[in-house]
Amino acid sequence: MSPAKRLKRLPPWRDLPSVGSLLESAELSSYRERAPHEVLAEAARQAIAAARVSLRARGGSRKEAPSREAIVRDAARRVESELLPSPRPVINATGIVIHTNLGRSVLSEEAIAAVVETARRYTNLELDLERGARGSRMTHVEPILTGLLGAEAALVVNNNAAAMLLALNTFALGKEAVVSRGQLVEIGGSFRIPEILERAGAVLREVGTTNKTRLRDYERAIGPRTGLLLRVHPSNFAMVGFTEEVTREALVSLARKKRVPLLEDIGSGALIDFSRWGLPAEPVAREAIEQGVSVVCFSGDKLLGGPQAGILAGKRGLIASLRKNPMARALRADKLTLAALVATLRLYRDPAKLSAAVPTLRMLGEPQAAVRERANRLLHSLPADRASQSRAEVVACTTEVGGGAMPLARVPSYALALRPARGKLEDLARSLRTGPDPVIGRIESGRLLLDLRTVDRDELEKLARAIVRALEEEP
Numbered sequence: 001m002s003p004a005k006r007l008k009r010l011p012p013w014r015d016l017p018s019v020g021s022l023l024e025s026a027e028l029s030s031y032r033e034r035a036p037h038e039v040l041a042e043a044a045r046q047a048i049a050a051a052r053v054s055l056r057a058r059g060g061s062r063k064e065a066p067s068r069e070a071i072v073r074d075a076a077r078r079v080e081s082e083l084l085p086s087p088r089p090v091i092n093a094t095g096i097v098i099h100t101n102l103g104r105s106v107l108s109e110e111a112i113a114a115v116v117e118t119a120r121r122y123t124n125l126e127l128d129l130e131r132g133a134r135g136s137r138m139t140h141v142e143p144i145l146t147g148l149l150g151a152e153a154a155l156v157v158n159n160n161a162a163a164m165l166l167a168l169n170t171f172a173l174g175k176e177a178v179v180s181r182g183q184l185v186e187i188g189g190s191f192r193i194p195e196i197l198e199r200a201g202a203v204l205r206e207v208g209t210t211n212k213t214r215l216r217d218y219e220r221a222i223g224p225r226t227g228l229l230l231r232v233h234p235s236n237f238a239m240v241g242f243t244e245e246v247t248r249e250a251l252v253s254l255a256r257k258k259r260v261p262l263l264e265d266i267g268s269g270a271l272i273d274f275s276r277w278g279l280p281a282e283p284v285a286r287e288a289i290e291q292g293v294s295v296v297c298f299s300g301d302k303l304l305g306g307p308q309a310g311i312l313a314g315k316r317g318l319i320a321s322l323r324k325n326p327m328a329r330a331l332r333a334d335k336l337t338l339a340a341l342v343a344t345l346r347l348y349r350d351p352a353k354l355s356a357a358v359p360t361l362r363m364l365g366e367p368q369a370a371v372r373e374r375a376n377r378l379l380h381s382l383p384a385d386r387a388s389q390s391r392a393e394v395v396a397c398t399t400e401v402g403g404g405a406m407p408l409a410r411v412p413s414y415a416l417a418l419r420p421a422r423g424k425l426e427d428l429a430r431s432l433r434t435g436p437d438p439v440i441g442r443i444e445s446g447r448l449l450l451d452l453r454t455v456d457r458d459e460l461e462k463l464a465r466a467i468v469r470a471l472e473e474e475p
């Protein structure tokens, strides 16, 4: 066989460039300052591998082999993505303030500053400066929590799921936890009350029915094996119609009479009454404690607007047993969390400044007119041809609170609605998500809505640029 013939028979991917030659390209060389050699080499390897795959997919015809330039560009794109922070910032144009997939709460400037300082320097996290002896990390957060909640004692763990696990394991290990059937809910991300209960070593004692549970159902279930009564905020779920649940007051007196602790998972952790903004009243932690619930638990990053954390508060003796459980060490909150939480809670001491300072509260409470003003501003910042290409207009809409809080509440809002001519809504949504400043919107009745309630004024320019860029990608 002639050498020329033999060459033709070799698989065409033999012609793909080598890693070494890609690394020498001007484009990849330009990253040498910013990216370590290993990152560049890996990007080159992956780009070559991808080219090989696409070549195979097209039947291996030499004519269709990706060009060297295309492979270099692909490698550069891979390097770029390695240089981006991960997780990376996105523009939340869903209007959902507590969006679990987008990181739930955005922190206040005060909390951010506290995190940065705590991260940068050594701190007295577990050192009593006065005595020069070992201290507890809870001393930083417990006094402000007990003050705000009117509780005797408090404890902070990693998140509310951890708080539940710890409380159930402490009070009901090998014993029964009495719960209404109507409260055996699943709360996003596969957190199911019956399952967490089982993993905590407690035995589930269901009482009542799905829609109706009465006090005598609880009374009948309580006995020598009872470890605790559990009351759960049904979170993202609401029961309507022919329903009945036992009031908190009635459960408190029953728990007292039977001398068993009453644990209430209030879920989203409202520290203030949201009805002032026309939103439904969520269980407020302080009220639950005042009414005599033995221990309450809730999240730090839902309606409270702080970092991910699980807060437990209530009777001194019970909180002390939680602390003594060896599991508490495994579930404990990290120093950055504690710093952010303390800074957030301090803002709650000044109700006049609170709703401006905590982004979650600011966004939920912002008047409609202000949201509409931002929507109009965004619309007018789009070049006229792009605006008409996408039939952009400002529309009134409603959104949900998110985070399993206030499931039935609709928050009125305003959005920029885009209706690309060719009806390629999914493509436009994808272009917006995958651009340099990812934008997450929602598709609703044939339009892509970019809801301005969750978009900060400072993000408007970026958002406009992202829209223009995504529309340019339109065929």
Ligand SMILES: *Cc1c(COP(=O)(O)O)cnc(C)c1O
Binding pocket: 159, 160, 161, 162, 187, 191, 232, 233, 234, 235, 236, 265, 266, 267, 268, 298, 299, 300, 309, 310, 403, 404, 405
């Ligand atoms: C959200 C929620 C949880 C879980 O809280 P995390 O902080 O996400 O772990 C538990 N219970 C209720 C009622 C909730 O709403």
